[in-house]
Amino acid sequence: MKYVLFDVDGTLIDAVSNQRRVWATWAARHGLDADEVYRVALRTRPMETFAQVAADRDPSECLALLHELEDDDVRSGVYSAFDGASELLHGLTPGAWALVTSNYEHRVRGRFLRTGLPMPDVIVDAAAVEEGKPSPVPYLQAAARLGADPGECLVIEDAPSGVRSGLRAGMTVWGVNATVAVEGVHRHFVSLREAVPHILACLSGPQGTAAL
Incomplete structure (x- = not known):
């Protein structure tokens, strides 16, 4: 090679803990089960995750919140x-x-x-x-x-x-x-x-x- x-x-x-925490916060904001959301998020891209767990929500708003949470985690999370x-x-x-x-x-x-x-x-x-x-x-x-x-x-x-x-x-x-x-x-x-x-x-x- x-x-x-x-x-x-x-x-x-x-x-892993950062990703789980971000998705748990995202799920809580939408009144969804955090474990189920994270299970789906592990195997799909964000837009596909939204389609499965929050099909009735605006995907652009879902993505905007996820980006906000992830950017905040980069600044303040423990890595x-x-x-x-x-x-x-x-x-x-x-x-x-x-x-x-x-x-x-x-x-x-x-x-x-x-x-x-x-x-x-x-x-x-x-x-x-x-x-x-x-x-x-x-x-x-x-x-x-x-x-x-x-x-x-x-x-x-x-x-x-x-x-x-x-x-x-x-x-x-x-x-x-x-x-x-x-x-x-x-x-x-x-x-x-x-x-x-x-x-x-x-x-x-x-x-x-x-x-x-």
Whole structure:
């Protein structure tokens, strides 16, 4: 492999409690069951979530409130990077990695600033694509912006939708931060920390093909 493409939330940044809190507040504002809303939100994009849990509400107003809550959380929420994230990202060659996220770039930048993580040159966020994960489009766009062939790219993901996105893009996909491997991953690591030396070795091996 010559390039590595990272998901953000759940892969590099531990934001599960933040996401749950944001959706719980959103659900409370609409008089909805927080657990049910979060269950749907975990597997769909926001507009699809609104269509399922609040079909009688104005989706633009639903989205505006969600954005307000998420932006406030970036400013005031408590965040942490997963163990190994800083070592890993600082150990990568600039121009050889990218972030591919279903969130928005300004929030990612805010979280990275607060956790001390370096930023890459390429970020593909929710605003950059019309089709989000599990479509292959986000990862294919990241590869194109890096000048990379899909076969040269290693994807690091924690969620099924992201894994499917990377696989559909024709890339090698490793799963992290899950006790059980997501279906389809080429390698599985219980934690990001466990994966760090393997990722670095993969990119530094002969012709970038080691440790597959």
